[in-house]
Structure formats: C-alpha cells, structure tokens
Amino acid sequence: MLEILVNGLARGAIYALIALGYTMVYGILGMINFAHGEIFMIGMFGSIFALGALGSAGLVGAGLTLPIAIVAAMALSAGFGILNERLAYRKLRGAHLLAPLTSAIGMSIVLQNFVMLSVTKGKLDFPREISAPLAQTKWSVGPLHVTALQTLIFALTLALMGGLFWLIQKTRVGVALRAVAQDRTMASLCGMRVDGLITLTFALGSALAAAAGTMVAMYQGVVRFDAGYEMGLKAFAAAVLGGIGNIPGAVLGGLLIGLVEDVTSYTIRSEWRESTSFAILILVLWLRPHGLLGERVADKV
Amino acid sequence: MTPALSVRDLGKSFGGLVAVQGISMESHPGQILSIIGPNGAGKTTLFNCLSGIYRPDRGSVSLDGTDITGLAPHLVARRGLSRSFQNIRLFPEMSVLQNVMVGRFSRTPAFPLGFLLRTPAWRRSEKEAERVSLDLLEFVGLADRADSWARELPYGLQRRLEVARALATEPAVLLLDEPGAGMNPSEIATMMRLVGSIRDRGIALVVIEHHMRLVMEISDRILVLDHGEPIAEGIPSEVRSDPRVIEAYLGRSEEDHV
Amino acid sequence: MTGRSRLVRRWSAGLAGIFLLTAPFLWTKVHGDLATGNVRLSFVPSNALGFLSVVVPGFAIGASLVWMAGLWGRLGPRRPLVATAANRLLERPWALLALGAALSCSGTLMSAKALSLGSFVCLYMMLALGLNVTIGFTGLLVLGYAAFYATGAYAFALVAKFLPGFPAWAAFPLGFCTAAATGFLVGLPCLRLRGDYLAIVTLGFAEAFRELVRNLPAAGGDMGLILPDTSRIRGLGPLSAAQAAWICGVWLVLLLSVSVHRLRHSRTGRAWIAIREDETAAAMMGIPVVRLKLLAFSISAGVGGLAGAYFAGFTGFVDPSTSTFDQSVLVLSMVILGGMGSLPGVLAGAALLYLVPTLLRDQIPQIADYRLFFFGSILVAMMLLRPQGLLGSPRHKLELEGSG
Numbered sequence: 001m002l003e004i005l006v007n008g009l010a011r012g013a014i015y016a017l018i019a020l021g022y023t024m025v026y027g028i029l030g031m032i033n034f035a036h037g038e039i040f041m042i043g044m045f046g047s048i049f050a051l052g053a054l055g056s057a058g059l060v061g062a063g064l065t066l067p068i069a070i071v072a073a074m075a076l077s078a079g080f081g082i083l084n085e086r087l088a089y090r091k092l093r094g095a096h097l098l099a100p101l102t103s104a105i106g107m108s109i110v111l112q113n114f115v116m117l118s119v120t121k122g123k124l125d126f127p128r129e130i131s132a133p134l135a136q137t138k139w140s141v142g143p144l145h146v147t148a149l150q151t152l153i154f155a156l157t158l159a160l161m162g163g164l165f166w167l168i169q170k171t172r173v174g175v176a177l178r179a180v181a182q183d184r185t186m187a188s189l190c191g192m193r194v195d196g197l198i199t200l201t202f203a204l205g206s207a208l209a210a211a212a213g214t215m216v217a218m219y220q221g222v223v224r225f226d227a228g229y230e231m232g233l234k235a236f237a238a239a240v241l242g243g244i245g246n247i248p249g250a251v252l253g254g255l256l257i258g259l260v261e262d263v264t265s266y267t268i269r270s271e272w273r274e275s276t277s278f279a280i281l282i283l284v285l286w287l288r289p290h291g292l293l294g295e296r297v298a299d300k301v
Numbered sequence: 302m303t304p305a306l307s308v309r310d311l312g313k314s315f316g317g318l319v320a321v322q323g324i325s326m327e328s329h330p331g332q333i334l335s336i337i338g339p340n341g342a343g344k345t346t347l348f349n350c351l352s353g354i355y356r357p358d359r360g361s362v363s364l365d366g367t368d369i370t371g372l373a374p375h376l377v378a379r380r381g382l383s384r385s386f387q388n389i390r391l392f393p394e395m396s397v398l399q400n401v402m403v404g405r406f407s408r409t410p411a412f413p414l415g416f417l418l419r420t421p422a423w424r425r426s427e428k429e430a431e432r433v434s435l436d437l438l439e440f441v442g443l444a445d446r447a448d449s450w451a452r453e454l455p456y457g458l459q460r461r462l463e464v465a466r467a468l469a470t471e472p473a474v475l476l477l478d479e480p481g482a483g484m485n486p487s488e489i490a491t492m493m494r495l496v497g498s499i500r501d502r503g504i505a506l507v508v509i510e511h512h513m514r515l516v517m518e519i520s521d522r523i524l525v526l527d528h529g530e531p532i533a534e535g536i537p538s539e540v541r542s543d544p545r546v547i548e549a550y551l552g553r554s555e556e557d558h559v
Numbered sequence: 560m561t562g563r564s565r566l567v568r569r570w571s572a573g574l575a576g577i578f579l580l581t582a583p584f585l586w587t588k589v590h591g592d593l594a595t596g597n598v599r600l601s602f603v604p605s606n607a608l609g610f611l612s613v614v615v616p617g618f619a620i621g622a623s624l625v626w627m628a629g630l631w632g633r634l635g636p637r638r639p640l641v642a643t644a645a646n647r648l649l650e651r652p653w654a655l656l657a658l659g660a661a662l663s664c665s666g667t668l669m670s671a672k673a674l675s676l677g678s679f680v681c682l683y684m685m686l687a688l689g690l691n692v693t694i695g696f697t698g699l700l701v702l703g704y705a706a707f708y709a710t711g712a713y714a715f716a717l718v719a720k721f722l723p724g725f726p727a728w729a730a731f732p733l734g735f736c737t738a739a740a741t742g743f744l745v746g747l748p749c750l751r752l753r754g755d756y757l758a759i760v761t762l763g764f765a766e767a768f769r770e771l772v773r774n775l776p777a778a779g780g781d782m783g784l785i786l787p788d789t790s791r792i793r794g795l796g797p798l799s800a801a802q803a804a805w806i807c808g809v810w811l812v813l814l815l816s817v818s819v820h821r822l823r824h825s826r827t828g829r830a831w832i833a834i835r836e837d838e839t840a841a842a843m844m845g846i847p848v849v850r851l852k853l854l855a856f857s858i859s860a861g862v863g864g865l866a867g868a869y870f871a872g873f874t875g876f877v878d879p880s881t882s883t884f885d886q887s888v889l890v891l892s893m894v895i896l897g898g899m900g901s902l903p904g905v906l907a908g909a910a911l912l913y914l915v916p917t918l919l920r921d922q923i924p925q926i927a928d929y930r931l932f933f934f935g936s937i938l939v940a941m942m943l944l945r946p947q948g949l950l951g952s953p954r955h956k957l958e959l960e961g962s963g
Contacts, residue, residue: 031755032755045584048589049583049587049589049600051598052587055600056600056601079580080580083577087943098698098699099942100942101700102700102938102941103942105702105758105935106939106942107935109932109938112931114581116928117928118585124589125598127591127597128596129597233759237763240756275767278766278767281760282748282763285748285756286748289756373847374839375842375844375847378843378844383844384843386840390840392832392837394836395833399829403829403841406826406844406845406846407845408845412825416822416825416826416827417821423825427826466844470845
C-alpha cells in the first residue's frame, strides 16, 4: 500500500510541475495554454537529443550527463514556449476569447504533428544506460521502498518549485509578474515591460514542463509524439482541481490527481485510469468550479 | 405610492475592501434620481448590485414591492430593471435594429418550433418585435441608421442606441451609467432631452453623472456618495448647499468635470 | 531606424529562432544502440528535405489562397456575393426543393466512387453545420465534437443490435436525441463557467467516451459494431444503396441548413449572437445566458449525433476511432476555414477540407500523414490573418475582436 502512495506521489509531482505551467499562464493572461502538453512532449524529445549529442561526442558516463540533458531540454522547451506565445497568443491578446483558444489548439496540433513527421511515428527509446541504474537502485526505509529515480523526481520537483516560489515571492521580477497578473494596464503604466514578462511566464512554465518531460521519459523508457496530449489533459485537471491561477493549488492538485489515479487503478481496474482525471475534473467543475484554493473572480464591468 | 425601486441598507465588499455600504434610496416613476460622487465612490458598484451583476453582501433591493436582492441579471431585467453601461457595451457585430430587437427577448414568446415552420403566429411576433424596435429607434433619433452596424455608429449615437436597447426590455426602472460621458455640449443637450422624455414616459430613472450643471437641472433628487457611503440626499438646492458635499465633492474635484 | 528595416530584422530574427528550435527535430536522426542502451545523434539532411518538400509547397498554396481571398475582399464587390446568394437561396423553400431534386437525380449519373465521396461530403457538411451553432453563433469552443458524432453512431448501432430491423430513418431522431441529451449533461457543469472550460471538458469527454466504448463488451470493444443489413440505408426500387445514401445525405444537409438558418434568424439566434458579442450585456437584456448556451450546445451535439447515425447507416459499422481528436480537429478546421457563423462558408469549408486531402491521397500518398499538420496550420493562420474565413468579407473582420 505504501508503495502505491509513493508511486502516486511521484506521478503527482510530475503532474504538479506541468500544472504549474497552465496555472502561471492562466494567472497572467487569463487564458488556458492549450499547447502546454505539446511543450512537455518537446521536452521529452529534447532530453534525448541532448543525450544523443553527448553520446556522439563520446561524453556519456560523466556525472554531468543527466543534468546537462535536463537543462538542454528545458531550454528547448522554453524556446518553443516563447514561439507559441509569439505565434498563437501575442497578436490575439485583445481579441475575443475564441481566437487565441483556436490558434493555441492549432499550435498544439502543429507541434505534435511536426514531431511525428520529422522524428518518428513510432517510439524513441530513452537511453537505458542513463535510466536503468536509477530505476533499479532501490532504497528501503522500513516498509517504504523508493527507487533512486523516484527520489530524483521528488528532489528535482522540490528544487524547481522552491526556485519558482523564490522567484515569484522574493525577486523584483516576481513582484512585476504578480503586478501584471493583477492589472495589466496598470502595470504597463507603471513602466513594466508587460510583453517581456508574459514571454517570461511562458518560458518558465515550458521549462518546468520539460523537466517533467525528462523524468517521464526516464520513468517510461520511451517517448512518443502523442505523449503530451494525455499528460496535458491530466495536468490541466490538476490545475483546475487546485484552483487555476493559484500556484500552490497547482501543486496540491497535481499530487492529489497522481494519488487518486494510482489508488483507483490499484483498487478498481487499471483500464479506467485514464478516465479518472476526467471524472475528477467534471466533479470539481460541478461542486467547486474555482478549485480547492482558487478564488472566484467577478466579471469586471 | 410604492416606489418603483427601493434599496435598504445595501452593502458590498471585495475581500476586505468595502465598496459600498449603508445605501438606502427610493426611486419613483416619472422622477430622476441622480447619483453623484467622486471617482471610486462606488457608484458603478452600486449599479452592479442593483442589476444583479454583483450579489450584495447586505441589505435588500426591491422592485415595485417585490424583493429582487441577489437575483441573476436576466431575472432582474425580466422584472423590469434595465441599465446602460459606463463603457458602452453594444453587440458590435449586429445591426442597430438587431441590437434593439435583442432587448425584446424577454417580451416576446418563445415558439419552440414556430420558427422552423415560420408559422403565421411566429411571423406576427417577429413583425411586432421589429415594429417596437423601430419605434424606439425613432424615439432616440436613430431611425435612419437602423441598418448600419452597431460598431460603425459614432460614439454619441452608440450611447443613444444603448438607451434604446435598454428601453426595449420595457423597464419600470432604468439605470443610466454616465450617459453624457465623453460627449460634446450639443450631444449632451440631446442626451438630456432624451432623458427627460424617458422620464415623461413614467419610467423611474437613476442616473450616474459627472456634469454638475446637468445634474442640478434635471434631477428630482440627488444622492451623494463618498467612499462607498451616502453623505447627503435631497433635492438639488439642498445638496448644492450641503457643506459635506462641497467638501467631499464639489470643492476638490474640478478635474472630474472635464 | 526605418519601419521597413525593423520589420526585416524582426522577421529574420524570428526565422532564425524557428530554424534553431526545429533544427534537432529536422536535421538530425537519433540512433538507439540496443546493446549498450545508448543513443547517438547524427546529421541527416534528407530528413529535413523530405519534410520541407511537402510543407513548403503546402504553405505556399495556403498563402496564395489567403492572398487571393484578401484581394477579392479588397477589389471584389462590397457585398459578399457568394454568401448573399446562398442566404437568399435559404429563404426560398421552392428553390431549395428544386436544388434537392436536381442533386438527387444527379445521383443516378454518378459513379460508385463519386457517390461515396458525395455521401461523405454530406456527412461532414452536417457536422460542420452542427459545430457552427456553438462556435460560430454562440462563440463557444468545442474540441471533442467527434464524441457526439460517435454517440449518435453508437446509439444507432446498439439499438439496432438489440432491436433487429430498427430502420435507418428512425435512427436520425434517435441519434439526435441521444447526442443532445449527452451534450446537455456534459455542458451542464461547465457552461456556468468561462468558455474555455467547455473546450477542454469536451476534449476530455471525447477521450473518456472512447475508453468507455472500448471497455464495454456490449459496444464491441476495439472491433466496434457491425450493423445488421436490415438497419442500413438500403436501395429502394431502382436505386442502389449508395444512391439512396447520397440522396438521403443531400436532403439531410438541406433540411439542417434551413433549420439552422431559421434558428439563426429568430429570437433564439439573436440571443446567441448577443451572448457571443457580450455576455453581460446580453444577460442585462433578459437573456438567460447559461440556458441559451446549453441549448446551443445541446442542439450542436444533437446535429453531431444525427450525422453519426447517418454515418453508421451508410457505412454499416462503428468503432472507437469515430471519436478521435483527429475527427474533431477536422470538423473544427472546416468551420474556421469557411468562416465562423456563415452557413455557406462552413458548407464550402467542409467540402474543401474533405475533398482536397481525399483526392490528393491517390496522387501524393504521404498527404495522409501531413493532413493534421496542415489543419493545425489552418487554425493558427486563419486566426492571425483572416478570422472571418476565406469567403467572409472584410466587413466582418472585427467579428472576433473584443467589444471592450
């Protein structure tokens, strides 16, 4: 039973990282970033490209291989996140809600099919040399068994979230981000570079998703072009559960969805795992549409 | 005589911030009640509470003696309260006539399937909605623009279209949020004549306005708000000479009159 | 710095960025070494050339289409001719009856292949008409529209399985009602909220629906269900089954077009447009916004279900792949390309986006793989360049812009 909880929490930590991207963009723009799942998928591929490049250069095996791959994946996804913002959102910021939604959906389809067409329709293996040792090393503390990979997931998630909280709460950039989220016009009148800050939000969220992507790639051992679709849906459910726009809420929602999923697939039937998060999403929208930690926001008249 | 609109001890706060509190007022058919006060005094919040866009935290609102506190906007509109918006909110991609016809929504029957077969009864009701809407356009002086796009109208005419649209819901009480904002003197004069003729139709008017001279001219009563609270209420001459009003509003806000 | 050189600089910076970001995907290949579990990356230019050789001409054609549409909008007549003519036609029942009769008669002259293509065009026209009610009229985005299409198809197939001899004509109202009821239940929790929730909830619903039918033994699992012959659309007298399907499709499309057109030009339709334009102002006009959104969404879902029943009736089978994201995207692109809210536009969009890839597939086999890539590009490009759709006139350009 404890093992299920650990598995669920590890899965949940990953959802939480992705959910942060949804919630940050929603917080600052008031829009759902539909292409976020695809950005996560690009991160998965990015880590493999980086490892491949290191492999070709004969640099595999050094202790820095994995950190370099993670950073490279984060950079690549951040780049795509910025591209997404420029193409699908920036010109449509003042438009009817429908326009940026549609263009973002389009971006998501384009990205997914771009990867399918340019890389492979099938799967790509994550280098076992990197992932196998991590997945096989197990530590036991009493009845608790944790793999090194799960430990890495927890550690990295904690570190990234800590960094994000620090950035938002303690730095000038964080203050500016919160100001833009509160009132964009006012913030720009106060001399803040609103465009730059919005781009930064997309880049940060995308980088977090890429870190999650690298870990999922290691966890599952393979990456596919359509991996972002499902993951995006679940992370979105997590963000809504926690209260979209609310950063601690995204973390809470992610962990809860991960736990519930592993517990239901263990206790009921594993075929229904995919529907669990959808069922949760519908329930939340019914009972508490502003999420666990979110606040209701009234229409500005 | 029961007032058309009666408000008792209304209060609304956002988070810890009190937007309006302790507001009581009455508005009678065929009379104009003006609400004045410096920017941020809570005038528009008050309108939002009355029209169902916000749910007030305290107090009650009643329309012709029935309680409408906290009802959804469309139900409030159905009971006979309509409004205009400070930052004009028309349906830009509809024609001028269509904009007004939307206002007839709750005053025309539904015909669940009549529209599919275009039954004579349905045709009659469409014609009727069109006729009433054209009459209203005539009333506000927009009859010749009926087929233009709403978004193509100049600013001053858009304000008048908003009034026609609000009248199409057959309100007993009409709230106008700064009907003269952003207009030149001759446009304001036209608008005020329009407001006067709406009053003459026996509608109870509640008007937020900044142009002091106009307010003093047309109002039957004036309510002054400051920091979300009423500081004075009475007929124009009383309010004009009230020292608190002079201090809170007239004395220090020359820039508001521009 | 002049505006022109700034523009050149921004464009070249953008293109360089795109080149850099896409480089690892396009110009390299990853090789896995099974023995060591290692990967290597190598420079493979043929990969990029293969991709670009399809995408560049595709984009060029698309760009010239948009350019020509723009030119037509600027130089052509002030009133949108095609749209006006079609709208006039929709106001004249006799002309429509004549059109329907002519199309039905032409069915006897068409080859088997043309009949099948024609039936599919009718199918997608129905779907586009249905989706247009939510997206075009009410301004709500629905991403899992295929789920309602599949609901209708499965409802028909399941009833036909347990009630042998259930006729195809009765399947249309059945499909409509089942899907409309499903749409009502799915829409209920999210239509009280902002529009974007509906988009993602319907997306999730489509996934959950697919999982449901795959796991339910009664629904045939992955294999799907085959309709008994007695329930399919059958030939009648001298008409073959394919001809009957085409004729049935033509009349359904005409019936739906007229219904949707009349709905649009009624009190309900005006309320929908008002909601799309400004929800708060619409509510202040006495319009029950949530109820009307639910109505639009249920009708939209119902039309999808009717189309699903038609699909099951003329192909004779349903399987979980009816409810894929690809299908939803295809229909969404049809509505967007044709111009949201314009009936002739979405009908033309449906015909174009079904016929072009299908006909090209014989000449250029890889087009099947590139289909979705291009549909995605259409969604982005149309929003940025011509939100009014290809046929729409520039007068409607502001249709999607906020009202302040």
